[in-house]
Amino acid sequence: EVQLVESGGGLVQPGRSLRLSCTASGFTFGDYAMSWVRQAPGKGLEWVNFIRSKVYGGTTEYAASVKGRFSISRDDSKSIAYLQMNSLKTEDTAVYYCTRLGPGSVFQHWGQGTLVTVSS
Amino acid sequence: QSALTQPPSASGSPGQSVTISCTGTSSDVGGYNYVSWYQQYPGKAPKLMIYEVSKRPSGVPDRFSGSKSGYTASLTVSGLQAEDEADYYCSSYAGSNSVVFGGGTKLTVL
Numbered sequence: 001e002v003q004l005v006e007s008g009g010g011l012v013q014p015g016r017s018l019r020l021s022c023t024a025s026g027f028t029f030g031d032y033a034m035s036w037v038r039q040a041p042g043k044g045l046e047w048v049n050f051i052r053s054k055v056y057g058g059t060t061e062y063a064a065s066v067k068g069r070f071s072i073s074r075d076d077s078k079s080i081a082y083l084q085m086n087s088l089k090t091e092d093t094a095v096y097y098c099t100r101l102g103p104g105s106v107f108q109h110w111g112q113g114t115l116v117t118v119s120s
Numbered sequence: 121q122s123a124l125t126q127p128p129s130a131s132g133s134p135g136q137s138v139t140i141s142c143t144g145t146s147s148d149v150g151g152y153n154y155v156s157w158y159q160q161y162p163g164k165a166p167k168l169m170i171y172e173v174s175k176r177p178s179g180v181p182d183r184f185s186g187s188k189s190g191y192t193a194s195l196t197v198s199g200l201q202a203e204d205e206a207d208y209y210c211s212s213y214a215g216s217n218s219v220v221f222g223g224g225t226k227l228t229v230l
């Protein structure tokens with residue numbers, strides 16, 4: 001069974017940094033692209049970024065709203081994907097979901113999400 | 121990219137069929153057959169229901185079907201059941217290695 005478990009969320013002040021982790025199990029982590037999707041309170045879903053598998057260079061792509069501030073990485077030996085969030089803004093407040101990405105930009109499996117609150 | 125356009129709400133009685141639309145542009149929905157649909161219950165993570173416009177993952181009831189015409193994709197739920205009451209989101213590959221979601225539709229089973 002595919003499982004994705006996010007951790008690292010919490011309350012952080014504007015301008016500070018936070019790192020989220022996504023621990024995967026139930027599949028060969030290194031074979032898949034991984035992605036983060038967020039959902040502000042009471043709002044819809046927003047794609048954040050993704051990282052390709054090493055076979056495809058492990059390259060990354062970002063939504064314009066987070067480009068230059070957020071960074072996604074992966075450790076295939078530990079089956080963990082990371083989301084480094086810098087220069088956080090109040091509008092980054094959201095539940096952040098880790099997802100396994102399939103061909104055609106399909107978010108195949110989702111974690112339970114972790115809440116990030118950016119507030120002074 | 122702008123979000124895909126979905127109606128805020130939809131409703132139907134048990135046993136009826138309901139269709140939710142998702143309208144984009146030539147840069148996303150109209151340009152690729154990479155439209156997906158997700159079901160989300162309150163306080164829960166989304167779940168993939170349809171991918172590549174009309175394909176269903178294993179375990180998703182065949183009451184759920186997807187289609188696309190031009191710039192508009194659609195999700196149809198046939199034989200509505202109480203458990204289908206949820207929020208539904210569409211997404212599409214939008215070129216330049218990006219993805220865009222719709223604003224979501226709240227489906228109510230009357």
